[in-house]
Amino acid sequence: MSAMAILSIFVLAIFVGFEVVSKVSSTLHTPLMSGANAIHGVILVGAIIVADHSETNLELGLAITAIILATINMVGGFVVTDRMLEMFKGNKK
Amino acid sequence: MSRTLYDLIGLAAGVAFILALKGLSHPKTARRGNLIGAFGATLATLVVFFYANPGSSLPLNHLGLILVAMAIGLLIGVPAARKVQMTQMPQLVALFNGVGGGAAALVAIVEYLHLGAGATTAEVIFTVFTVIVGCVSFSGSVITFMKLQELMTTRPVIFPAGRFIIAATLVSVIGVGGWVVNALGTAPLLILAGLSLLFGVLFVLPVGGADVPIVISLLNAFTGLTVAASGYVLDSVLLIIAGTLVGASGTILTRKMAEAMGRSLFGTLFGAFTAKAQDATGAAEERPVRSGSPDDVAILLNYARRVVIVPGFGLAVAQAQHTVRELADLMISKGIDVAYGIHPVAGRMPGHMNVLLAEANVPYDQLLEMDEVNPTFGQTDVAIVIGANDVVNPAAQTTPGCPIYGMPILEVNHAANIIFLKRSMRPGFAGIENELLYDPKTMLLFGDAKASLTKVVSALKAL
Structure with missing residues (x-):
């Protein structure tokens, strides 16, 4: 992909990121942070890709470790966010 | 693919x-x-x-x-x-x-x-x-x-x-x-x-x-x-x-x-x-504080018209959210006006207290944010501070140079009486001494928040 296309995606994603959270109330700061935290767990995708094309045992070992860590980040992140938000249910006026 | x-x-x-x-x-x-x-x-x-x-x-x-x-x-x-x-x-x-x-x-x-x-x-x-x-x-x-x-x-x-x-x-x-x-x-x-x-x-x-x-x-x-x-x-x-x-x-x-x-x-x-590290005042332990029994607290609450509950990390540690709701319900049934004053960063994370109290089904309309609750402390008879410290510490307003100076606080010092439920005299998370603990209108109730609250609830029921 061309550098220009990537730059465009990057800049637009920055503005979307700014915009979507601009009106969050302080009550939801923690769950939002936790949810965003889970989203960057998609580095798992990157970890799987590098595991696929690792050639030496060192590379493979590092990639496998990365997969374990990224899975913890992603899955644990979504589960813990859901548990936080579970507490809010049934309390809306 | x-x-x-x-x-x-x-x-x-x-x-x-x-x-x-x-x-x-x-x-x-x-x-x-x-x-x-x-x-x-x-x-x-x-x-x-x-x-x-x-x-x-x-x-x-x-x-x-x-x-x-x-x-x-x-x-x-x-x-x-x-x-x-x-x-x-x-x-x-x-x-x-x-x-x-x-x-x-x-x-x-x-x-x-x-x-x-x-x-x-x-x-x-x-x-x-x-x-x-x-x-x-x-x-x-x-x-x-x-x-x-x-x-x-x-x-x-x-x-x-x-x-x-x-x-x-x-x-x-x-x-x-x-x-x-x-x-x-x-x-x-x-x-x-x-x-x-x-x-x-x-x-x-x-x-x-x-x-x-x-x-x-x-x-x-x-x-x-x-x-x-x-x-x-x-x-x-x-x-x-x-x-x-x-x-x-x-x-x-x-x-x-x-x-x-x-x-x-x-x-x-x-x-x-x-910033320089604050000196932990060694003389602090020897200064007189007024500690009370659960009965003293119950009597004070019984004659109050308006009570504001200020929860902090101690509430979370003691898992006392259900007990505090029980106390609030009891006071409301006695015709006392009850509200919770929620500091945005009480606990260890923004919104921590909201999550905790929501778990105990505390109605949303009783949870007041800092800007809503602060002007009402002047008309509040009793402020109950449960396991919070830094978020009510007046040093944030009065002591330039202390680590929390400039942080907005819940101004419980304007209430007629203050009750602190604390585990010990240890300072809060930020490690700063709280002058409010030595204030003559402050009463301290030492112990685990849940145990203390349970005793207060039964004492209040008996009145």
Whole structure:
């Protein structure tokens, strides 16, 4: 992909990121942070890709470790966010 | 699977992440938003197994090992997230962020080992960036975890010439980073990773207790950026979108948290470099305080017209949210006007108290935010402070130079009577003495918050 296309995606994603959270109330700061935290767990995708094309045992070992860590980040992140938000249910006026 | 289909599914996952963040910003849609995010992440992960990267073929190499590694991650992550107590959630989020940063750094190291002569300068720079920031995020998060778990002191750790050491470390990280970019080699990269880990530790050590959540949020944004940089190197639009979204929203969130605490981001991160450590007053223990029994508290409450409950971390530790609701209901049945005064950063994370009280089904309309409740303390007969300290400490308004100076507080000092439920005379998380404890209109009730509240409830029932 061309550098220009990537730059465009990057800049637009920055503005979307700014915009979507601009009106969050302080009550939801923690769950939002936790949810965003889970989203960057998609580095798992990157970890799987590098595991696929690792050639030496060192590379493979590092990639496998990365997969374990990224899975913890992603899955644990979504589960813990859901548990936080579970507490809010049934309390809306 | 064709490249087009692969990219389209990646785009769908990217959209899911945008909708997830959008949903998480509103109470009504928050839970659904999180599920949409989980759906997007699952989709993105599944699709990797069905697309052969150029020069590779299906099934993926080392498929068995990859699946085993994911299973191990699941077996660690899910139970940790399900079993953690509400009080320990902040440090778990810090830890999850740390492992994410660590994963990004490892991915970048593998990529780096792989970069051949054909690599562009931009690829090398982004890879090295990911190694640096991923390592900083990892070690920094581990330190925040240790602070929140109280495995180490929660106070700012300031050492002689600390800022020079930190500045020198940063300069060497950048210098070695430049070296690694120019001279592709394994040894320089390992030195760089080590220096970056050290910088993460030094960067977080001087941050004081109450500011730790802000740092977690910042490191979260950092990890997002590393994911975006990895996306560039690995040619994955999805990683670029997801990482950038987290980086941008995390930056905004960090600023909002800092605002909620009434301080500039700069002051939070670098204040500890310049501020002097507060002397813990040795004479404090000997000063007289007025402590009361649960019966004294019940009598005081029985004759009050308006009571404001100020919950803090002690409430969370004692798991006393249900008992406090019982007390509030009892007072309401006696015709007493009851409200909760919620400080935005009471507990260990913004919104911590809201989550806790929501668990005990406390009605939303009884929860007053700081701006609503502060003007009413003048007409309040009794303010009950349950396991909170720093968020009601008048030193934030009266003592320039103390670590929490400038943080907005709940002005319980304007109430006619103050009751502190405390475990001990230990100062709060920020480690600052609270003058209010020695105020003549203050009554202290020592003990575990839940046990004390239970006694107060039965004493009040008996009246």
